[in-house]
Amino acid sequence: MNFSSDNATGIAPDIMEALQQANAGRAMAYGADDITTAATATIADLFEREVEVFPVLTGTAANALSLAAAVPPWGVTYCHRNAHIEEDEAGAPEFFTGGGKLALLDGPHGKFTAATLADALATAPFGVEHHAQPAAVSITQASEAGTCYTPDEIAQISAAAHKHELTVHMDGARFANAIAHLGCTPAEATWRAGIDILSFGATKNGAMAAEAVIVFDEARIRDLRFRRKRAGHLVSKMRFVSAQLLAYVRDDCWLRLARHANSCAQKLAQGLASIDGADLIHTVEANEIFIRLPEPVLEGMAADGVIFHRWLPAGPSVVRLVTAFDTEMSDIEGAIASARRHAGA
Amino acid sequence: MNFSSDNATGIAPDIMEALQQANAGRAMAYGADDITTAATATIADLFEREVEVFPVLTGTAANALSLAAAVPPWGVTYCHRNAHIEEDEAGAPEFFTGGGKLALLDGPHGKFTAATLADALATAPFGVEHHAQPAAVSITQASEAGTCYTPDEIAQISAAAHKHELTVHMDGARFANAIAHLGCTPAEATWRAGIDILSFGATKNGAMAAEAVIVFDEARIRDLRFRRKRAGHLVSKMRFVSAQLLAYVRDDCWLRLARHANSCAQKLAQGLASIDGADLIHTVEANEIFIRLPEPVLEGMAADGVIFHRWLPAGPSVVRLVTAFDTEMSDIEGAIASARRHAGA
């Protein structure tokens, strides 16, 4: 009953199968292979337009490379106060950009609004050399609170950003879970809503180590291939990264996996929310549950082998549980039963 | 008959098998898993001492992180003029170190000598603030010319470096091929010869994407884990990188694979060297062959489907052919036959 994180999972069967199939004979290195070509084409189909695709191996790399390609060293990227790029990447954006800054926006449930961004930009010191310059906005989809931005919300944020010539980045480490929840197309949630560059995550949702930086606006985003290489993120045997991505996006595999994770989260959330004293901190939209539970319940669950993270910033007795593409129904039922037992229900 | 590079290869069977076995159930992320623990322990056994092991995914990352942990931003790393860190990493060492410099040493056949290094250091401006400061030496093993440094040569270089408090790094992207050639132990070719930190490569020799930074001198090398994370090289599903490394070093797998590659190189080199007008540019010690062949021979081979790289810096009609862990004897024989045919033999 490991709900610690979706990165505690293994590799989805379709993707493991693809890795094995990719291991046939030789292929030119660094992306000059057929699988990489096919992956790019399939991703382009998925997004209903031409795109540049840069496979990399971690979400931190995808985000930091995206921002580095979008802002000058004195650029400011606006993001939510709890964004992964601010809190969980040990300063990777600052490193890759050569000293850029993050400006933190507040907002409930892990999301900021277009109005909040517009307010911040309204008084920003554009063009004045004494000040770091607003240059990008980063939206986390799904958010760090497990909530999702709707295409309308994204479009409004993008409009506020583009009004001042800022580039709009989406950190889609859990993009699949967001799309599964929203029920819209990938295009509607990205470039049609103004996203210029996307970190398209696959690792948390079934890949071994595969993310793709997807560029929608080539005029704003340049030199990514040099940046990727000198950051050590150009993989020589690229076909194996591309094979993961190709299997991931083919035949709706990614959505199927994400729907399962989201569905598990709904069931687990409903079960736990029915406990006396339970308090859901955020609406469960993707595959993360943030809930306050009575301390004896938490301790009992832990003793029963339910693994979760304490979420201290949200207060005492708040925990995070994450479901994933491979979560077993028996684990959901086991965790709920454990909670009920310790709640005295 | 693809002799373009050892990174055109796939995954060795033992390693692919290990990936599949690692894909059982869940495991804590970022290295807090049993496979990573086992890989570290096995590598320590291999090197006959305690070591710190930092798995990463590319050789460029391994090298750049090693140097960044070894030198200050104003540090100079001495290396051979043709070292990978100088020529083939798009400035990764400079990026990771925050602006460090490489000082280039000359020497035939891809190797520099301790005397050359000592001469350079004898007049270096230690401690004077106007000048970048000598801080590290990097040895490529096997070298970019396919030759190997003997333990004695390494020990002499290390002594020259340590005399001035420089840290000694080994770029071991083809470390296995070097050890297979030298017939010494890994310890003898590294820390016993004064190496402080090693980029231990597995990708070119059968892994999918797995390299390990191995730290021998913890007093000189600090903060690698922060540097790895902020460079986006801390893989969440670490067990799959560690599984590659574990299978690679277990039961002499790595040496077995390298011996095959080296043996293929010997056979191919002998066959080609017997062609009229052939001229081996460097002694073949590891798995790379640099040879001058009559232009009609080269054109004929290419037409027959033998893939190699023109090696322009070494002059016209010089090519590089690389063998690997999976090179088939029939490809060796086919390439030699093709060469002979076009030589009119």
Place this chain on the structure above:
Amino acid sequence: MNFSSDNATGIAPDIMEALQQANAGRAMAYGADDITTAATATIADLFEREVEVFPVLTGTAANALSLAAAVPPWGVTYCHRNAHIEEDEAGAPEFFTGGGKLALLDGPHGKFTAATLADALATAPFGVEHHAQPAAVSITQASEAGTCYTPDEIAQISAAAHKHELTVHMDGARFANAIAHLGCTPAEATWRAGIDILSFGATKNGAMAAEAVIVFDEARIRDLRFRRKRAGHLVSKMRFVSAQLLAYVRDDCWLRLARHANSCAQKLAQGLASIDGADLIHTVEANEIFIRLPEPVLEGMAADGVIFHRWLPAGPSVVRLVTAFDTEMSDIEGAIASARRHAGA
């Protein structure tokens, strides 16, 4: 009647005189001259202990070099939300540190408290590689609101910082104005209260371009001379920077100049505060006045030639007026008379 900023001033007579006297014959470059030796010794006397002194030419350089010497590239520096290093240096701290972060602390009147800092540090993720690491605290003295930290307040902040091994920096661009207000010794307001490194400003208070980075804790602060050189801040004709600093600290010149500026600020503040509808935003302690005045008064003053800055973040009709070492009493009187006239008084 130019109250725009203290950097609109010229050079104080004693300092200009010193520049001329320094211009006698030749002197070894880069600080190997007698004037630099004397300046260092006099500053040491002033601070009642041995110190390292690094003359530089701008406050931004002094601050950014100080922080770069105090934190690793993944280090976090805590400072007030309105600190100069956050708002007015175009990302210099991030540039010099190689990608460090600033964490912003709130607090009224330009100051944060030890309790606020302690709270932030209490939950900081020390030692966890996923997160940037708390590494320094920076106190602005006098603050950006024209207020001053008392030695007791500084000591409490330093204690909270040192408890977690953070280095404590003071941005003393207006250090003289603060000491003139506090009436304590420089030692009491710095190293005796736990300051490890000080940006000791002279430019705003009468120098042409001269600041000194003063190091109190040499164990925490290393390599400043290499950092200064490679940032282009090692001046060849150093004697002329040192001559400014020497004249500045000799015979209480710096305090005499600052007392005049502070005294002018008191008089101007009292005069303006007596206007109907006036509202002093911050207590006037150093040489800056932040005041809300009726819009017609502001417009009238501007028409009369009183120069000040609108201070938009503090709201409409709030302005900043800055006095300086050379402010003329007639300008004070003129500005007050203008305000009264337009207030209909």
Place this chain on the structure above:
Amino acid sequence: MNFSSDNATGIAPDIMEALQQANAGRAMAYGADDITTAATATIADLFEREVEVFPVLTGTAANALSLAAAVPPWGVTYCHRNAHIEEDEAGAPEFFTGGGKLALLDGPHGKFTAATLADALATAPFGVEHHAQPAAVSITQASEAGTCYTPDEIAQISAAAHKHELTVHMDGARFANAIAHLGCTPAEATWRAGIDILSFGATKNGAMAAEAVIVFDEARIRDLRFRRKRAGHLVSKMRFVSAQLLAYVRDDCWLRLARHANSCAQKLAQGLASIDGADLIHTVEANEIFIRLPEPVLEGMAADGVIFHRWLPAGPSVVRLVTAFDTEMSDIEGAIASARRHAGA
């Protein structure tokens, strides 16, 4: 008899006078003052075209800012092996560019030729992501060997560079000495010969601390003002830097000063070259003399108070002597007399 360096000099009378005159009343900070406007206009006149002028305080800053504005972080700047940017700036170019590289060109007497550059570029890996990318060329004028590039030589180098879209920078720390020697106009030696950006030095030739980055090609050079600010090189009391520059370029002051220095160098060189066993290492064109003298002569001169630098890279008994705008004829005569005496002449 201090011939150690031209940066051991003080301030030329005209420039000191200008500093005093600039110290009248108040002026808006950061360059929004009349003197800065006048300096820019006068420099534009001098160069016979519109230019952007960025006053800074050190030559290292001028060079590093210029290169940072010209190349991406993965850019390569070609320069002479003994260029100041390579040997004497502690890695400032690498720091400011965010990790750029310098590629070293050989050539006698401190100069490289267009052919040498063209050869290097002919095989450069343009556009290939594995390699740092050629991006700029830097010419030192006068060179570190005291020699000068003719306008024709510069034009050929620029043509070779522009053919591959490289930006051409001139390090003109001793630009005045070069122009005084060449007898051409500043325009002829810079933009008319293809120079895109110039570090225009004044400090070594009579200023206190004043250099100007002069931009000729605004399409290639962007964002210099943000780079200058975040490097701490935007001086608040800018009028005092501009006053130096204005006095320097007005009424041929800069050329008058440089002609004196050059003329002194000629006299000193002739005197020393007539010593038995003397060997001029480089033709004396600007204000530097590199000469081999019998060891007893050198020791005797040193004992007599003649100050010079041993120039070890050029071999034993080679020294550098530098004349300057303020060199006294009596010092020249004294040094020659000393040399003759110890030569037994």
